[in-house]
Amino acid sequence: MEFQDVVRRRRMVRRFTDGPVPPQAVERMLRNAVRAPNAGFTQGWAFVVLDTPDGVARFWSATSPRAGVGAEGEARENRWLTGMRTAPVIVVVLTSREAYLRRYAEDDKARAAAQAAGEGDSPWDVPYWHVDAGMASLLMLQTAVDEGLGACFFGVPPGQVGALREAFGVPDEFLVTGVVAVGHAADLAPREGARGPAGAAPSGGSPTRRPRRPLEDVVHRGGW
Secondary structure, eight states: OHHHHHHHOBBBOOOOOOOOHHHHHHHHHHHTTTTTTTGGOOEEEEEEEOHHHHHHHHHHHSOSSOOOOOHHHHHHHHHHHHHHTOEEEEEEEEEHHHHHHHHTTTTHHHHHHHHHHTTTTOOSSSSSSHHHHHHHHHHHHEEEEEEEEEEEEEEOGGGHHHHHHHTTOTTTTTTEEEEEEOOBSSSOOOOTOOOOOOGGGOOSOOOGGGGOOOOHOOOTTOOO
């Protein structure tokens, strides 16, 4: 697929068919993920791949909040969970802050770390361990599109991270950046601006309810 087509077609898919995901497609997603840019070539990421019904079920059991959030909010959450639980493959994206601190204590990076005006014992104001893991996640999302698959990136509720660690033996050093769900899209997301019956927005995610901001609103050439 042409790169511009991959960029244009990428959507957050929240419901999947029961079609199997080729293992080679998942392998290609991971191989592309580890080619993402990363500070100091630290490569502080890690990925937990769950591609069996039991593994996926254990993931949702560990990460689904137990408490309700009100009738309307709970119904919305249940619809999201019902759709997302149909994903046959889950990839938990992890990152290690300590790996970056160790890397930037090495001789070829120590000067840069000492000169940086960060806070506390970190030489950065920006948590690049999460930035880099996010770049790896985007490459997985784009590779899924190129493979003819659908995918969705989402976060783990803070109160459920401990249960996730326990369920899959994640070391304390690694932080959860997010999760990529992968499968065959059950239906294509509506195009931006698409409207349902009587002008109602269809359930295709935020882009169906909010317009994309024009380029001239966000790009400032030569200054603000």
